[in-house]
Amino acid sequence: xxxxxxxxxxxxxxxxxxxxxxxxxxxxxxxxxxxxxxxxxxxxxxxxxxxxxxxxxxxxxxxxxxxxxxxxxxxxxxxxxxxxxxxxxxxxxxxxxxxxxxxxxxxxxxxxxxxxxxxxxxxxxxxxxxxxxxxxxxxxxxxxxxxxxxxxxxxxxxxxxxxxxxxxxxxxxxxxxxxxxxxxxxxxxxxxxxxxxxxxxxxxxxxxxxxxxxxxxxxxxxxxxxxxxxxxxxxxxxxxxxxxxxxxxxxxxxxxxxxxxxxxxxxxxxxxxxxxxxxxxxxxxxxxxxxxxxxxxxxxxxxxxxxxxxxxxxxxxxxxxxxxxxxxxxxxxxxxxxxxxxxxxxxxxxxxxxxxxxxxxxxxxxxxxxxxxxxxxxxxxxxxxxxxxxxxxxxxxxxxxxxxxxxxxxxxxxxxxxxxxxxxxxxxxxxxxxxxxxxxxxxxxxxxxxxxxxxxxxxxxxxxxxxxxxxxxxxxxxxxxxxxxxxxxxxxxxxxxxxxxxxxxxxxxxxxxxxxxxxxxxxxxxxxxxxxxxxxxxxxxxxxxxxxxxxxxxxxxxxxxxxxxxxxxxxxxxxxxxxxxxxxxxxxxxxxxxxxxxxxxxxxxxxxxxxxxxxxxxxxxxxxxxxxxxxxxxxxxxxxxxxxxxxxxxxxxxxxxxxxxxxxxxxxxxxxxxxxxxxxxxxxxxxxxxxxxxxxxxxxxxxxxxxxxxxxxxxxxxxxxxxxxxxxxxxxxxxxxxxxxxxxxxxxxxxxxxxxx
Numbered sequence: 001x002x003x004x005x006x007x008x009x010x011x012x013x014x015x016x017x018x019x020x021x022x023x024x025x026x027x028x029x030x031x032x033x034x035x036x037x038x039x040x041x042x043x044x045x046x047x048x049x050x051x052x053x054x055x056x057x058x059x060x061x062x063x064x065x066x067x068x069x070x071x072x073x074x075x076x077x078x079x080x081x082x083x084x085x086x087x088x089x090x091x092x093x094x095x096x097x098x099x100x101x102x103x104x105x106x107x108x109x110x111x112x113x114x115x116x117x118x119x120x121x122x123x124x125x126x127x128x129x130x131x132x133x134x135x136x137x138x139x140x141x142x143x144x145x146x147x148x149x150x151x152x153x154x155x156x157x158x159x160x161x162x163x164x165x166x167x168x169x170x171x172x173x174x175x176x177x178x179x180x181x182x183x184x185x186x187x188x189x190x191x192x193x194x195x196x197x198x199x200x201x202x203x204x205x206x207x208x209x210x211x212x213x214x215x216x217x218x219x220x221x222x223x224x225x226x227x228x229x230x231x232x233x234x235x236x237x238x239x240x241x242x243x244x245x246x247x248x249x250x251x252x253x254x255x256x257x258x259x260x261x262x263x264x265x266x267x268x269x270x271x272x273x274x275x276x277x278x279x280x281x282x283x284x285x286x287x288x289x290x291x292x293x294x295x296x297x298x299x300x301x302x303x304x305x306x307x308x309x310x311x312x313x314x315x316x317x318x319x320x321x322x323x324x325x326x327x328x329x330x331x332x333x334x335x336x337x338x339x340x341x342x343x344x345x346x347x348x349x350x351x352x353x354x355x356x357x358x359x360x361x362x363x364x365x366x367x368x369x370x371x372x373x374x375x376x377x378x379x380x381x382x383x384x385x386x387x388x389x390x391x392x393x394x395x396x397x398x399x400x401x402x403x404x405x406x407x408x409x410x411x412x413x414x415x416x417x418x419x420x421x422x423x424x425x426x427x428x429x430x431x432x433x434x435x436x437x438x439x440x441x442x443x444x445x446x447x448x449x450x451x452x453x454x455x456x457x458x459x460x461x462x463x464x465x466x467x468x469x470x471x472x473x474x475x476x477x478x479x480x481x482x483x484x485x486x487x488x489x490x491x492x493x494x495x496x497x498x499x500x501x502x503x504x505x506x507x508x509x510x511x512x513x514x515x516x517x518x519x520x521x522x523x524x525x526x527x528x529x530x531x532x533x534x535x536x537x538x539x540x541x542x543x544x545x546x547x548x549x550x551x552x553x554x555x556x557x558x559x560x561x562x563x564x565x566x567x568x569x570x571x572x573x574x575x576x577x578x579x580x581x582x583x584x585x586x587x588x589x590x591x592x593x594x595x596x597x598x599x600x601x602x603x604x605x606x607x608x609x610x611x612x613x614x615x616x617x618x619x620x621x622x623x624x625x626x627x628x629x630x631x632x633x634x635x636x637x638x639x640x641x642x643x644x645x646x647x648x649x650x651x652x653x654x655x656x657x658x659x660x661x662x663x664x665x666x667x668x669x670x671x672x673x674x675x676x677x678x679x680x681x682x683x684x685x686x687x688x689x690x691x692x693x694x695x696x697x698x699x700x701x702x703x704x705x706x707x708x709x710x711x712x713x714x715x716x717x718x719x720x721x722x723x724x725x726x727x728x729x730x731x732x733x734x735x736x737x738x739x740x741x742x743x744x745x746x747x748x749x750x751x752x753x754x755x756x757x
Contacts (some may be wrong), residue, residue, distance in 0.1 A: 045607075065150040074101035078700075086562050087700045090123030093708060104429050109709050114140040131162030133546045136585030141546025147532070149487075149503075149541050152480055154180045171361035176436040176449060177465055180484045197233040197293050197368075197662050199321070201353040210357035212293060218431050220367075222389045226275055227298035230365070232636065233322075259273075261292075261322045264347050268358045270315040275299040279370050279410030292322040297374060311662055317358060317374065323347045359690055367430035370410040391428035401428035405445040417445035436466075449620070455482035459499035471499035477506065490540075491520035504538040515555035517542050522678040527555040533562065551590045552665070560585070567593035567661070573600050574678050574720040580661060580671025587622075589665040594630075595655040599678035605652035606719065607676045610707040616642040618666030625661075628654035643669065647706035651684070687719075688753040690745065699739050711736060 015071050065084040070110035088101035088641040090092050095102055107117035113126035128140035132327050145164040146157035153166035168174055168181035175182050198213035214232035221229045275297035299315040323346075325757070329339045357363045364371040372390070388399035391408045393415055401507035402408045402415035407429050409416045418424050422432035423446035435442050435452030442452040449455075456462050456469035458481050465482040472478050472486035475493065477500035488493060489506035496505055503518075510517045511524035515533070518540045519526050528542035531549075531554035545551060545562035552563065565588050571579040578595050580587040599605055614622045620641035628634040637653045661671075679687060696702055705711050714736060718725045733742065 055073040055135055059567055060624055072099045074099065085699055085701070089122060089703075094738070095229055095706055096735055098701060098738055098740075104708075113138050129162060131164075135546055135559055136564060136582045136688070138584060139547075139564065139582075140551055141562070143546055144544035147541065147544035149479075152179050153487060174482060175465065177482045177484075178478075180465070182484070182725070187507075193597060199354075200352055201350060201357065207360050208353050209362040209364075210354045211364040211366055211371060212295075212395050214293075214431065215434075217433065218367060218429065219426065220391055220428065220430050222391055222428060227296070228275060229294075230391070231292070231294045231295045233292040239247055249702070262344050263320070263322050264344075264351055265318070265320045266355070267352050268317040268319070268355055270317065270358060270361065273299075273315045273361060275315050275317075275374070276311045279372055279413075282597055292320075294320040295374075317363075319354070321347060321351070367407075367410075370428055370430075372410055372430070391430060403427060405447040407432050420444055420446075421452070423449055424446065425449070436464075448656070450481055452603060457481050459501040461486050463616070475496055475506075476500070477502055489520065493520065503540045508538065511538050513537060514557040530554045530556075531562075532556065533558060534678060535559075541660060550588075552668075565587040565591055567595070569595060571595060571597060575676070575716050577673055577675040578661075579673040583671050583673055585670070586668040587671040589663055589668060591661070591663050592663040595659040597652075597659070597676060597678075601656065602681050603678040604655065604681045604684055604687075605657055605678055606649065606691070607652065607674060608647065608649045608706055608712060609638075609644070609672065609674050610647045610712075611638060611645045612672040612674075613643045613670035614672075615667040618664060621664035621666045622669070623662050624659075624672065626652070626659045627658050628656060629658050630660075634658075646697065647703050648708060649696070653686055675712055675716065676721045679719045683719075683752075689752070690748050692746070693744065695744055699740065702744075703743055705737065705741060 062079075062081055064079045066073075066079045071077035071079075071084045071086060073084075075092065076087045078085045078087065083573055084737050086099055087095060091104055091106075092101040093104050096099070099647070103119070104120050105119050106112050106118040112124065113130065115129050116127040118125045118127065126134055126138045126140075128134050129145055132140040133143050140163050142159070144159045145151040146153075146159045151157040151159075151164050151166060155169055155172075156167040158165050158167055162639075162640065166174060166179050166181075171184060172181040173184045180552070197215070200213065201210040203207060203209070212232065214230075217231075217233055219231045258655045296318045297315060299313055301313055323343055329342075330336055354363065358374070361373070363374045365374060366372075377564070381529040384547075388394055390410070392399040392401050393408070393413075394400075404425055404427060406415040406417050407424055408414075410430070418432035420442050421435050423435060423442070424432045425448045432446075433449075435446070436449065446452055450724065454466050456465055456467065458479055459472055460469035460481075461472060461475070461478055461483050462469045463484060465484050472492060472495075474495050474497075476486035476488050477495060478486040479501050487503075489503065493506045493508060496507060500506070508518050510518070510525055514535050515528055516525040517528060517534055518524075520540065530551050530553065531545050532542035533545065533551065534542045535558050543559075546559065547564070548566065549562035549564050551561045553561075556562070563582040563585060565581050568583065570576045571578070576597070580590060581591055581593065597605055612624065614624065623639065623641045625636065626638040627636040635653050637657065638650065690696065695705075714728070718728075728736075
């Protein structure tokens, strides 16, 4: 019996790399798990002699360990001849005790999600930052809000990364709702004066002390640890008389158009100081009003002369000031030019005083009643102490920006909710913005201007966006609150009733299905062009695909149809990977991707294909091929046009590799992500011996190793740089890999190194 079993050992030769041979005492065949489970029933056909009958009886007496307590397996148990094997549900991995299943934390891998990753038992989810949308399962692309009904802007719309902004024609400026355009006037529609920034300079103990008070329209941005930018006030946008568009609202009139402002820009240098806002406890008085200030502070270390001299912190402040010309000061004795010159001299004088105060480090900025030093001498931070930038607080050991609806209080050194009558729609700010409405106080912690209260509801409008309001007349609609106009349906279409809130309330001639938009000029449904989609019924626009994605066809109905066509991958000298476009989402049609791997001198290439998803239904229209060069007759290492969920490892048959992936316009699939490593060619025999051994793929446990990104990275790290082996202790190796896998590798390495002993 023993001899007959030994004679049955198969040589590792198979035309299909993904299906290594399975060796049985009677024959060699490539069987799936079901055939493995039933192979004992085949023996009664093969054996007839008495000795073989005894062997068959032994097999039939095998104990099924899975019947008792599931074999001790957490998830699945599969009985084998004389033993059993545990395996895990998708999204879990088997630990080295070969019994316990543990959730795979996909969020711990590199490049799992573009933005935020949330791990769940057996799965994970990717989330995108505000202004971005998910595509390809893990990627985040910028939303082109301007393609969605022009961003609801009255006039023009400009898309930006993660956001967008509405723009107005000359002579007009944005309304507080940041969507509508109103005349560029000196005061708000309700008669309140435009909030100013206050630049105050006084003498204290013979030294000039300047303070900038920011009452509204403040924006603070911590660019980096050594740099920040802040703006205060509203810049003047002078222009000609506004060109009114065909809207249902009347623009408010409040004062004359502003004259051109007086501008001054200066750059100040502060020695031995670092850019960092820190609360100051001394109040100051208001003195000089400026319309708008933009200030940037950045620090750098400058080496002193001499090798042993420590580096010195140097900060630069770039300040831009706008000062409004006071036309009421014009008189017979001093005309407009005279007043302008006086204002200019006053601003220049203030800048000279400001320079003195900055040189003495006596310049402060006031937010919400708290003054902040612009820059100070670097302070020593105790070891282990975590310090956060201004606008951030420490939570669970991490610096987190104050959320929307709150502001950072320098006095309390914590995030404080915006009081009623104010709001904050940006993270990490030092103050809250006053609500534009004089009616009502709003709520505590208002996150945007719409929570201030008193606004016109959707389907309504007014001259300033606040009550009292009028319903949108027939033939118009307004989907947002706080607007000063309603949008017309176009094409002479009417709405079913007044106060409509959507284009779908317009009585269109036809009701367009998803993937189409309604053309008000032709009164027809038009298919969304390639690169756009529409998932809703009855809309009059199509949404542009996020980021650099596009669709395979026109008439797309979902953002999932948007695919990135760029061929991805990292091709390094020692390790890297190739992946199908849009991975792990479905790859696009009609792509032609080419990669080349050119390893360093005396190195060879090892490739692992964990899994690959190429639909075979379209007769090999989608193909991945690896060969020596682009010539079809060159040596081919690997070629496939179908799906394999079993992993395979193999060495390149040529020193260089030319890799191509082509898809047609038929079916699509998840595609692939294939890692590779280059290794010293002296180990060629050892590597080939390992990857060609069927035991490497025999158990599901071993297969999962080749699919585990962390384990593959560790293996590749050692193969690329053998000295890195000593980074891993014996205990770490035992915890990473099952005993059977370590035993397999140890036997190979020992046999390979034996001649050198």
